[in-house]
Amino acid sequence: MKSALGFLVAAKRCEIHGLEQLEVTCGLVKGVSELVHMLQKERGASNVFLASRGSRFADKRSEQVAATEAVEIQVRDLFDRLATDSARMAGGMRLFSRIAYVLHALNALPALREQIEGLHLGPEQATHSFSELIAGLLAVVFEAADTAVDPAISRALVSLFNFMQGKELAGQERAVGAAALAAGRFEAGEQQRMLHLIEAQERCFQLFIEFADPTLRTIWRNAQVAPEIAELERMRRIATTTPAGRPVDDTSQRWFDCATARIDVMRQVEDCATNALLQLCENTLAAARTELAEHAALLDTLEAAGGPDVLPPAALSALVERAGVTAPAGAPAAPEALHAADGLGPQLGRSVFELMQDQAQRLQTMSDELNTVRAALNERKVVERAKGLLMASRGLSEEEAYKLLRQTAMNQNRRLVEVAEATLALADVLRSE
């Protein structure tokens, strides 16, 4: 029969198992971030290739295709290993479903490339297909963040997800800006899209900063001093403030170079972030394993001392109070006297009791922190779904839907997520209109 301390040890083993799965998932996230970067580069090269009717970037594009394919093989391998090693992982249901979608989309890539090769697609169509595949890969990262069981790792994943999302929006901004500058003017729709992409990036990087650890924040802030970023800001201003349709100089090459320099900086920060994430997993696991060893050693000592469950009955009250659902938040520690009479001597008796108290406190803290992080993810889900609902029911574009939500929030002096929730609550009304 397992003792109380035996169950504390079992709880620790569960925690370690969850962390091991999380480490595998984070390794996958690193691979996914590399594949996304490759696809973003291939999208950019394909864009130039198609826009120039095949006269530019033919070699660059086929080199990039080979590079993407190499990373794709690695990521497929990571997917397979996840399915083998973590076949029973918590949250696997959602994560594996996302992966199924991604695989389906990856399988369609060769045909997409053939169409690009043969110039059978416009740049917008090609961009759209790549962007949707990338969105599917980002959804895998989102799911990984949503199922993380450790608050610090969950924070790091939320931070990384927002960073990757921001980087993807930066890539889309580069494409829209380059096309408009090459055409010599920004139409009203393109300007609106630029404004939306810029603002959406701001939000993503804001959330990245909010959840990132201080080192990463500093790396990110320091990276903002690159001269290309200042130059990009000037071109952004021209792009968004010149009256719609009025001719602008064709600075598309310079725009592309500056935007690319900015994205390359992002890639470096992303690399730091994924490495820090894996390091965090490793450290958290090592700490948990050390604690497990300590628990197990204590269990051995207690068993040698005549059985591990020999705390005096007076401890009952204080113990159950901590465990109970109505336990007060600041329950006082058990008095020293509690352990004076037990067979173990005060030292060991106190140790078991303290272990339980520490554990209860730690679980409470972890649960609070996870709730905070998940709230951020949940707000994102709610806003995205409200946008989707408005797009489907009112025929709005994504930008228009977002603008409507934000404007309503400002008018009513409410938070964006509150307006989104209210919108979803009206789903039936909106759908039946």
Added chain:
Amino acid sequence: MKSALGFLVAAKRCEIHGLEQLEVTCGLVKGVSELVHMLQKERGASNVFLASRGSRFADKRSEQVAATEAVEIQVRDLFDRLATDSARMAGGMRLFSRIAYVLHALNALPALREQIEGLHLGPEQATHSFSELIAGLLAVVFEAADTAVDPAISRALVSLFNFMQGKELAGQERAVGAAALAAGRFEAGEQQRMLHLIEAQERCFQLFIEFADPTLRTIWRNAQVAPEIAELERMRRIATTTPAGRPVDDTSQRWFDCATARIDVMRQVEDCATNALLQLCENTLAAARTELAEHAALLDTLEAAGGPDVLPPAALSALVERAGVTAPAGAPAAPEALHAADGLGPQLGRSVFELMQDQAQRLQTMSDELNTVRAALNERKVVERAKGLLMASRGLSEEEAYKLLRQTAMNQNRRLVEVAEATLALADVLRSE
């Protein structure tokens, strides 16, 4: 290399594994509900035994001790099996920690019984110890509800948890009322406690009804017609409206009998609820296994037809749109034409696509439903913690803390949970006062 459909199958396997663990947990919950019932009866008998200085219920009490011990052995066995079969279960960290507390408290029971036997304790002290052990057991049920991965089972667990909590409060009400009636008067504090226990029961049964399935609701409503329940209501009215301290007739025996009849009715409903819960687990698992078999059969067919990932590239766009984080809520189904050109013929190609769509839709629905159920659990956690904070920082009793929160909510026309959240946000201020 696993195909997209292969990952859908893996997702289904994960789901089934989660359901299998949930089935074991629900079996444990059933055992816990039996043990709680035994402890409630032992608490009642011990109370009478102690209040009569050993002259009443001596035999009844020792019979009940034996009955409790028999169930305790079963529950300890269920704990052990859980630790063996589900050593790596999701949420095991929290559940096992709760079990550790319960075991510690159970180990102290023999000493508690010795003190009762020797009349070394007052009835209040004995009641308090039993109540805290029961609170620890209820915390196990709460944790089981909080970690459930299936919305329907999660609803059933939330419903059952609230029912068990309500039944426990009914047991406490029986004890308070019996003691006061035997003493011939209700002091102001006892009246306040009675009012609190009655109101808290109402809330619990309200939540039970909200989350219970219709059959259980009907069973519960029909059970309310017992004549003892009407009689109890009359005695409740006398208990709570007679001016504090004024003599009342000693109807303690009748009160005890009526309250016991009501609790026995509850036990029958609880029995129905736990059986329905296990049945629900079984049905959900059977349905998931059937679906898995269908997926697996489709996978075999596709592999025989030349590989499972042969959907036409045109499906890419629609597929990734469904998977993407920015997917609109009401994305339209893929047109029939999508599958006309693939090697499988329209039927099989359509099947895989539909599987993915169904899965995405189902995950979304499950996630929404789970969020709704967990919100109810979370509100409970927040209110309990705010109460605990007020108790610790202001030296209030549980009733006073609850009353303060409720009064504030009414004055400010806000929801109870909002006031509780605001209270927790002020935690540092309250603690430093």
